[in-house]
Amino acid sequence: MLNVESIQNGVVIDHITAGRGMEIYHLLHLENSRQSVALLRSVRSQKYGNKDLIKIEGTQIPERMDILGYLDNRITLIIIRDGKVEKKYHPVPPKxxxxxxxxxxxxxxxxxxxxxxxxxxxxxxxxxxxxxxxxxxxxxx
Missing domain, CATH: 2.30.30.20 (Aspartate carbamoyltransferase regulatory subunit, C-terminal domain)
Known part of the structure; x- marks a missing residue:
């Protein structure tokens, strides 16, 4: 089993429909990010069977996060501060x-x-x- 460290400060984009993580990675322009980014594909999930997951380390939240509400209604955004969950929510489709x-x-x-x-x-x-x-x-x- 693959182990990926938990992040101390950053954002976790969880419950991405399996196979769509790379699309989201590119739409958020994470390939140009100076922050540490982990993209996990086909992770086992009790709720969905398989899912993709993106972890972004750092205090800066990437731009364009609002588009996630359009891309996938299953996505959960988890904001982590000092190793603890500060906020957890489902993004809404942008106007x-x-x-x-x-x-x-x-x-x-x-x-x-x-x-x-x-x-x-x-x-x-x-x-x-x-x-x-x-x-x-x-x-x-």
């Missing part, structure tokens, strides 16, 4: 997504202009809509 998903509408300006940022805003129906062309996408679950 605005920037460059998380790409618009699939071939007539959207984002399909024509490659440098254009992809923005999706949460609609009252609980789905995301492209700010440019109104193309709708569902919340991932």
């Amino acid at each position: 605005l997504l920037k460059n998380v998903v790409k618009c699939k509408n071939p007539r959207c300006i984002t399909s024509i202009e490659p440098e254009c940022d992809h923005y999706f805003k949460m609609s009252p129906s609980g789905r995301y809509r492209c700010l440019y062309c109104n193309q709708e996408i569902p919340v991932r679950r």
Whole structure:
């Protein structure tokens, strides 16, 4: 069995659907982080069978953590301070997504202009809509 040390200060992204940890790792740009990061894949879980897990050591919480509520509704964020759990919660889907998903509408300006940022805003129906062309996408679950 693989043993990974517990962290004293940082964030644990727990209960990631098995196989999606690397996607989240890249979307949070953790490959560019100067903090210690551990990505564990296919960890045994009593609740889910298997899961992925990311541990980020340090006092700085990575940017874009709000997108986790869109990516996977099973995720639990655990904030660790001085070796103890300070806060544990499930992130909620953000109101605005920037460059998380790409618009699939071939007539959207984002399909024509490659440098254009992809923005999706949460609609009252609980789905995301492209700010440019109104193309709708569902919340991932």
